[in-house]
Amino acid sequence: MRFSPLADPRLEVLDLLGHPVWITDPEVVRIAWANSAAVTLWRAEDVHELINRDLAPSPTMRATVQQLRDRVAQGERFGSERTIYPKGEAVRVYMSYGAFPLPDGRVWLVVTATPLRDGVDPEVVRAAEAVRYAPLVVTTHALDGALLQANTLARQTFGNAISFQGIFAEPEEGARVLAGVAGGEPFFEDVEVLTTEGPRWFSVAARPIPDPVTGRPAILVSAHDMTARIEAERAKDELVSVVSHELRTPLTAIRGAIGLVVGGVAATETELRAELLQMASENVQRLGRLVDDLLDVRKLAAGGISIALANADLADVVRGAALAHAPAARAKEVTVEIAADGPMPAFLDPQRIQQVVLNFLSNAVKHSPVGEVVEVRARPIPEGFRVEVADRGPGVPEAFRDKIFGRFSQADASSTRSVGGTGLGLYIAKTIVLMHGGRLGYENGKAGGAVFFFELPAKPRD
Numbered sequence: 001m002r003f004s005p006l007a008d009p010r011l012e013v014l015d016l017l018g019h020p021v022w023i024t025d026p027e028v029v030r031i032a033w034a035n036s037a038a039v040t041l042w043r044a045e046d047v048h049e050l051i052n053r054d055l056a057p058s059p060t061m062r063a064t065v066q067q068l069r070d071r072v073a074q075g076e077r078f079g080s081e082r083t084i085y086p087k088g089e090a091v092r093v094y095m096s097y098g099a100f101p102l103p104d105g106r107v108w109l110v111v112t113a114t115p116l117r118d119g120v121d122p123e124v125v126r127a128a129e130a131v132r133y134a135p136l137v138v139t140t141h142a143l144d145g146a147l148l149q150a151n152t153l154a155r156q157t158f159g160n161a162i163s164f165q166g167i168f169a170e171p172e173e174g175a176r177v178l179a180g181v182a183g184g185e186p187f188f189e190d191v192e193v194l195t196t197e198g199p200r201w202f203s204v205a206a207r208p209i210p211d212p213v214t215g216r217p218a219i220l221v222s223a224h225d226m227t228a229r230i231e232a233e234r235a236k237d238e239l240v241s242v243v244s245h246e247l248r249t250p251l252t253a254i255r256g257a258i259g260l261v262v263g264g265v266a267a268t269e270t271e272l273r274a275e276l277l278q279m280a281s282e283n284v285q286r287l288g289r290l291v292d293d294l295l296d297v298r299k300l301a302a303g304g305i306s307i308a309l310a311n312a313d314l315a316d317v318v319r320g321a322a323l324a325h326a327p328a329a330r331a332k333e334v335t336v337e338i339a340a341d342g343p344m345p346a347f348l349d350p351q352r353i354q355q356v357v358l359n360f361l362s363n364a365v366k367h368s369p370v371g372e373v374v375e376v377r378a379r380p381i382p383e384g385f386r387v388e389v390a391d392r393g394p395g396v397p398e399a400f401r402d403k404i405f406g407r408f409s410q411a412d413a414s415s416t417r418s419v420g421g422t423g424l425g426l427y428i429a430k431t432i433v434l435m436h437g438g439r440l441g442y443e444n445g446k447a448g449g450a451v452f453f454f455e456l457p458a459k460p461r462d
Helices: 009-015 038-042 046-053 057-071 124-133 153-156 170-181 225-264 268-304 314-331 348-366 424-437
Strands: 021-025 030-034 076-082 092-101 107-115 136-142 147-150 185-194 198-210 217-225 310-313 335-337 345-348 373-381 382-391 439-444 450-457
Touching: 009 124, 021 038, 030 038, 038 046, 038 107, 057 092, 057 107, 057 147, 124 153, 136 153, 147 153, 153 185, 170 185, 170 198, 170 217, 225 268, 310 314, 314 335, 314 345, 314 348, 314 373, 335 439, 345 348, 345 382, 345 450, 348 373, 348 382, 348 424, 348 450, 424 439, 424 450
Parallel strands: 335 373
Antiparallel strands: 021 030, 021 107, 076 092, 092 107, 136 147, 136 217, 185 198, 198 217, 310 345, 373 382, 382 450, 439 450
16 A cells, blocks of 8 residues: 555644645655645645646656665755746755655655745756756766766666766776776766667766765766767768779779870770770769769758659660660670660659669679679559669678668778779669659569669659
8 A cells, every 4th residue: 555644643743844844755756745834835725736746757856866865765864955846936945855764664755945035046047957958968976986967868868777887888998987087087088888779979078076965076977979970070081082992993094094095005006096095985984973973962962953853754764774884784794684665654854863773783783793694674563663773793791781872881891892983873873763752772682682673653644
């Protein structure tokens, strides 16, 4: 049976006191009893209305009240200035805390409140509320790492069971930092932490302070999420590495081919000269595609890319892309087979959809072994049309599947990789298809390799 303090004879004397006294159940953070002065302080109609009032405690408030309960249960009595909000009105009081033991062995809090005559200090209230709801993790810890206080964002980020060491992804690092800060050495560093959403990177600052409640040595921690910035810096570094690699190969080929022609090495060899000039031309086109991809990504980031929708035959668009890429496939000794029987009337941007097909084809040819076949298929489906590009290469590595349509994403991003590319093509393709109201993805091929596909809605009725 739940204990009701309203019938406890010990409270008869407290009810006669002229200053506010109430008892709080720390498990639910609800007032369980109050004398008449406390009822007045809390702006309640009577004690029953106050007991049944929903105070809507935050996780921080709940943890704080339970910590107070644990301290008074050990015989400690202390007090602190607090701000309460009876019916939304801020009232600054000095609270003294004591233990109220129950017959079943639990301990509740006896709170004696003295309203401060000078009233509420607006700066104190605003500062406390700013910390409570700040977009910044703020916690305080005892020197052993145990949590003393945490604001709302800290609870959302790390949960309610927060210890100093437990924040760090590497417990040994957390213990080392704790020992240093407890010894008086401040800590400022970007570290990997464990959040309720998994590992993240936070900029963490920790320094020793006196606990404002007990005056004992404590540790103040403030931290903010730096994951997006660090990932952006890594992406920038990877971009520089990838683009440098992609530029170096065609530039080397162009410089070598033109150098041989200018130097007269192929002056009397017409076929050799034509071959060198063809090599230079192909690599100029490769550079042009690289620049176009980079410009498209910049436009996408700025929201500047657009599509010009028009009535078109999707089958013609697909066949045109396949024929345009046929020379590059032949150079790799890969055969492109086309199955796209029209008409397939659709409402699309022919140039942009052809760009998607070319990106799929380029990806498939690059990853196909010599002598293999790449199939390009287009067909109607109940929702519209589906285009597939299937290769018989190594397929998509399991660890790479969640990143395959991201910017600068490559299964092998090393500078020594055997297959080139910036990792932009599939990202651009995904954006173009989504702008058409379609979807795209990939599947494992029945004969090995991968099947990349996109689906577009049918041409709207006139």
